[in-house]
Amino acid sequence: MNTEGWLADTRKSYDTVADSYADQVRDLLDQTPYERAALALFADLVRATGGGPVADLGCGPGRIAAHLRELGLDTLGIDLSPAMIAVARRDHPGLRFEVGSMTDLDLADASMAGLVAWYSLIHIPDDEISSVLTHFRRVLRPGGPMLLGFHVGDESQLKTQGYGGHPMKVHVHRRRPDRVAAWLNDAGFTVEAQTTLTSAESTLGGILFARRRP
Template sequence: MNSEGWLEDTRASYDTVATSYADQVRNLLDQTPYERGALTLFAELVKSGGGGPVADVGCGPGRITAFLSELGVDTFGIDLSPAMIEVARREHPSLRFEIGSMTDLSLADDSMAGLVAWYSLIHVPDDEIGSVFAHFRRVLRPGGPLLLGFHVGSESRLKTQGYGGHPMKVHVHRRRPGQVAAWLSDAGFTVEARTTLSSAESTLGGILFARRRSDPQ
């Protein structure tokens, strides 16, 4: 599975399901108090560090972007799918959303006060994760917090249908928290906290907090 192939498949799949996906997840945070707590803690970490812009990378229809904005965070969303960005702009017209890829973030070095990737790494192949985390580190300020949400496990599967029965072609990767933490450490992050939980977000989900180190080593 080459980089170009999986990116194109992911973009096309989420363009196809954008509206149905948004309908399915719109009120999901109402059912997930522990996830709300993690996002609230992340918002507090950003504000206690002096505030500044926060990127919600892989924002989909913008529900996490909007929640963080309600908590007083200067947040904006980035997503690979133009159709998802269209939905996000329609549902949250006061917020900023732009098309982009986590594999090549069009953000200045050291420009972000924080970064969130909420279940948006699940389609990234293992051999691309290091490059993605390198981009995360590049755009974060030293000491800036990173919050990840992901599916926990050790297997990958091809998803061919979802969100209203629409066709999709994406691999869903489940990963062990220890492996994700090791990748982050290699990329120049210090992992501060991690946990697993079961909720409406994921049968078994992982939440991980990290900070960008000044020295990548």
């Protein structure tokens, strides 16, 4: 698959729906106690390893980054969509947000104490996952925790409309937790916990905790 093609489609799609998307997901964490518990555990794990900056990769309008900040973490949000970053900066002034791609993270080696990818790997094609996880491992310090949220399943679908009826062109990839865990193991992570759940975030979601091996 052409990397520039799907990246451009994803960027344009989320630029188009940024405001509508932000309105739709703004209060989701209020409805998802298990996800809030996972994020609180992630914050505890970061503190237990000495603390430091964490990155919310594919942060969208910034709601997860803002929640992590409320939990006491020094959080940076990164997203492919400039319009999403504009919304994040508008809605969460005082937090740091940058335009960037998880396919080519502009972060220093071992500079992050923790990473979160909250339902943001769902648009990465299978043949790009290894490269993305290599970047994740590079920027995460040894022993640092990582939290992933993703849709569980076996199929990929092309999403052509969404969030207020606006046109989109993004593939949504659903994956089995054991497959994601295998990818992580190959990329130099140790998977420490995983679960599935049903909530306002996903009809069937996966939550996975991993840690970068030295």
